[in-house]
Amino acid sequence: MSTVIPAAAQLVLPAPAKLNLMLHILGRRADGYHQLQTVFQFLDHGDELGFALREDSEIRLNIEVAGVPHDANLIVRAARRLQQESGTTLGADIWLDKRLPMGGGIGGGSSDAATTLLGLNHLWQLGWDEDRLAALGLTLGADVPVFVRGRAAFAEGVGEQLQPVELAEPWFLVAIPQVSISTAEVFADPELTRDTPAITVRSLPEGGGRNDCQPVVEKRYPEVCNALKTLNKFVAAKMTGTGACVFGSFPNQADADKVSRQLPATLPNFIARGCNRSPLHRKLETATRK
Incomplete structure (x- = not known):
């Protein structure tokens, strides 16, 4: 659903994808959520959002997202939550160029929400710091804080306890099986591993590690299983998050391009390049200096 963001947008920002380089499930908490450990790294590829100031306090997302009512969209919810908590009387027109698949495990919705929070904090001149924005982001979703903070991280808890890490920044080939995964179904599956021993950030294996959700998803979704088999012919492949996207890493773009050309048209x-610093934050720093 590629959309051209109009010249009326006063601020245009990326909403980058992320990969989970590993995902361990340590146990289930009393509140039903799962205790996990994961490593997030950003990609220099993602959605793009445009913002323009409104004086009438209205929040208007100027695009329809199939299957998502306007008021339920995480972008609109993030904007209204920030508006409410800050007490501002300003509003915004928002445009979305949607490039990331929904239900792909690469953070599309969470990244859009974080870009909205950071973009409107800048446009409305609220002066909120990162901690305050991340805390608000957590009320919208467990992955929103990592996008707000914008640094590759080792994450614990439900994914909100973040410790910045410096990782290699390889090129990734990300394949998109044509299926949308229900995260709730994956975490409810009785066969999901829930007793992986905790590790420390110092004992992280190079390149991440395994994904405890992957065996469950492979069993439930043959499209993901087939994508992994296909990519594994060329490179060690694994799934990100609860899927559906699968990926492999390469030392350079040319090697990734070569494999991409050999994948079937049905996949x-x-x-994209791995990034330890989010492209969103690099763009915002430039906008702030203007």
Whole structure:
């Protein structure tokens, strides 16, 4: 659903994808959520959002997202929550160029929400710091804080306890099986591993590690299983988050391109560079200096 963001947008910002380089499930908490450990790294590929100031306090997302009512969209919810908590009387027109698949495990909705919080904090001149924005982001979703903070991280808890890490920044080939995964179904599956021993950030294996959700998803969704088999012919492949996207890493873009050209047309894919600093934060720093 690619959309051209109009010239009326006063601020245009990326909403980058992320990969989970590993995902361990340590146990289930009393509140039903799962205790996990994961490593997040950003990609220099993602959605793009445009923002323009409104004086009438209205929040208007100027695009329809299939299957998502306007008021339920995480972008609109993030904008209204920030508006409410800050007490501002300003509003915004928002445009979305949607490039990331929904239900792909690469953070599309959470990244859009974080870009909205950071973008409107800048546009409305609220002066909120990162901690305050991340705390608000957590009320919208467990993955929102990592996008708000914008640094590759080792995460614990439900994914909100973040410790910045410096990782290699390889090129990734990300394949997109044509299926949307229900995260709730994956975490409810009785066969999900829930007793992986905790590790420390110092004992992280190079390149991440395994994904405890992957065996459950492979069993439930043959499209993901087949994508992993296909990619594994060329590179060690694994799934990100609860899927559906699967990925492999390469030392350079040319090697990733070579494999991409050999994948079947039924398996869409993209190539992106891993980033320890979010492209969103790099763009915002430039906008702030203007």
